[in-house]
Amino acid sequence: MSRSIKIFDTTLRDGEQCPGASMNRSEKLSVARMLSRLNVDIIEAGFPVASEDDFEGVKLIAQEVKGPVIAALARAKEKDIDAAWEAIRFAERGRIHTFLATSEIHMRHKLRMTREEVLQSAVAAVQYAKRYTEDVEFSPEDATRSDYDFLCRVIEAVINAGATTVNIPDTVGYAVPTEFGELIRFIRNRVPNIDRAVISVHCHNDLGLATANSLAAISEGAGQVECTVNGIGERAGNASMEEIVMTLRVRKNFFDAETRVHPEEITKASRLVSGITGLVVQPNKAIVGTNAFAHESGIHQDGLLKDKRTYEIMTPLSVGLTEHKMVLGKHSGRHAFRAKLEEMGFSLKEEEIDATFEQFKKVADQKKEVFEEDLEAIVAERVYRIPERYLLKSLHVQSGTQQQPVATIELEIDGQLHKAVGSGDGPVDAIYRTILAMTKTEGRLLQYAVKAITGGTDALGEVTVQYEVAERVYFGHGADTDIIIASAKAYLNALNKVAYSKGDGGAALRIPQEGP
Ligand code: KIV
Ligand code: ZN
Numbered sequence: 001m002s003r004s005i006k007i008f009d010t011t012l013r014d015g016e017q018c019p020g021a022s023m024n025r026s027e028k029l030s031v032a033r034m035l036s037r038l039n040v041d042i043i044e045a046g047f048p049v050a051s052e053d054d055f056e057g058v059k060l061i062a063q064e065v066k067g068p069v070i071a072a073l074a075r076a077k078e079k080d081i082d083a084a085w086e087a088i089r090f091a092e093r094g095r096i097h098t099f100l101a102t103s104e105i106h107m108r109h110k111l112r113m114t115r116e117e118v119l120q121s122a123v124a125a126v127q128y129a130k131r132y133t134e135d136v137e138f139s140p141e142d143a144t145r146s147d148y149d150f151l152c153r154v155i156e157a158v159i160n161a162g163a164t165t166v167n168i169p170d171t172v173g174y175a176v177p178t179e180f181g182e183l184i185r186f187i188r189n190r191v192p193n194i195d196r197a198v199i200s201v202h203c204h205n206d207l208g209l210a211t212a213n214s215l216a217a218i219s220e221g222a223g224q225v226e227c228t229v230n231g232i233g234e235r236a237g238n239a240s241m242e243e244i245v246m247t248l249r250v251r252k253n254f255f256d257a258e259t260r261v262h263p264e265e266i267t268k269a270s271r272l273v274s275g276i277t278g279l280v281v282q283p284n285k286a287i288v289g290t291n292a293f294a295h296e297s298g299i300h301q302d303g304l305l306k307d308k309r310t311y312e313i314m315t316p317l318s319v320g321l322t323e324h325k326m327v328l329g330k331h332s333g334r335h336a337f338r339a340k341l342e343e344m345g346f347s348l349k350e351e352e353i354d355a356t357f358e359q360f361k362k363v364a365d366q367k368k369e370v371f372e373e374d375l376e377a378i379v380a381e382r383v384y385r386i387p388e389r390y391l392l393k394s395l396h397v398q399s400g401t402q403q404q405p406v407a408t409i410e411l412e413i414d415g416q417l418h419k420a421v422g423s424g425d426g427p428v429d430a431i432y433r434t435i436l437a438m439t440k441t442e443g444r445l446l447q448y449a450v451k452a453i454t455g456g457t458d459a460l461g462e463v464t465v466q467y468e469v470a471e472r473v474y475f476g477h478g479a480d481t482d483i484i485i486a487s488a489k490a491y492l493n494a495l496n497k498v499a500y501s502k503g504d505g506g507a508a509l510r511i512p513q514e515g516p
Helices: 025-038 053-065 080-086 104-109 115-130 148-161 177-190 210-219 241-250 263-277 298-305 334-343 348-364 371-384 426-438 483-504
Strands: 008-009 042-046 069-075 094-101 136-141 166-171 199-204 225-227 327-328 390-400 403-411 416-423 444-451 460-469 472-480
Touching: 008 199, 008 241, 008 371, 025 042, 025 053, 025 263, 042 080, 042 403, 053 069, 053 080, 053 263, 069 080, 080 094, 080 115, 094 115, 094 166, 094 298, 104 115, 104 298, 115 136, 115 148, 136 148, 148 177, 148 334, 166 177, 166 225, 166 327, 177 199, 199 210, 210 225, 210 241, 241 263, 263 371, 327 334, 327 371, 334 348, 334 371, 348 371, 371 472, 390 426, 390 483, 403 426, 416 426, 426 483, 444 483, 460 483, 472 483
Parallel strands: 008 042, 008 225, 042 069, 069 094, 094 136, 136 166, 166 199, 199 225
Antiparallel strands: 390 403, 403 416, 444 460, 460 472
């Protein structure tokens, strides 16, 4: 019988640490529900002590999401562990994941602790977490750059203290596959009580080796992999969930190991995470890139027509990639609409159904056919919204070959109606300059991207922007059949996030010095 590998998804914790990827509570909940549909074993829902918003997000997921174990991250400190437990205590099954660095460079320069102090703190943290739950994971941060003998001492001690999972992070993405596999083998041979814990791995992608390193570790006996949807995460990201799941599936003959993940949910999960975070998936990304199943060369196409297996090692359908399907039309009723959203994995409240149905009707009037992708955009647009300080009331733009574009905009700001007129180099520039003057937001636009969600000139246009304020990047998203309106919505969405994070201090707060 093949070995079962646990998938520990950290999209909501390490993934969310990636610039611009911060999510609000309702977005986090939707991603967590999607992860539960994917059937991952563990969802790392956040780092509760980092901010009020993180805490509430983890708590909400622990209360609402059934199936996977819900994990919360904590430094090796009592206050972090208390916060982690408070956030996950109502989960069906909860895990506390505590960590402390073991490399010389981290111990000496970041922690300013000796080896003995680190060893004692790691043990104390695990013992403290054990007072709350049986399920405790310990990570020696920067394990791959640690002295291996010391690393093994720490692992042995935390297992004796009760850790049921020991996670080996390649925190800075430094390891290479053979070396990382050998480290896992070394730990298995050297740590006498290692059979009392699951060995997990957590690889970063700084050298593009996160998936390869994780797979090398699986070959050497690792039983859990930490990964994220689309490989998002700190810096170059983490090991990609879909790459690990599909490699184990497609190459079962080699690894003789499998996961419990439902691969046909992968495309939906990828789109949801990309839509919510604004982190566009590169077209040639394995499994979920738009080109992952596109064959351009004539020789390949000829081969495929004769027998798909000539150039296809997995089918698009196996990862849930289907042709754009017309799912609803303008005569579809509320009942069919709700049923479709449920089938797509969205569980919305009554008022959210009302808001999305109203928008759906508008879109269905303008377009002949409404596709799943359109519905995803409508939900992103209407549901995953933070409280809005700035509301678009009306927009009029004049532009043409003979005149400078001029935008006339009405915004409701804190409940008051404001109107302004402004010009710019193009229609979008005119809108953005006018909105900036009206909202008095200081920052800079880093990125503006437009794409048609489905084919045709009547397609919903989706605009994403990245806006930077005080070294923090805010992602904005807007969809409309008119891309000028979508552009305004996306910009306002980003500016609303800026206002929200200033107002409640929530989503924008992180613990910088000692955080993971
Ligand atoms: O990269 C890392 O070391 C981490 C730990 C907290 C597991 O994210
Ligand atoms: Zn990490």
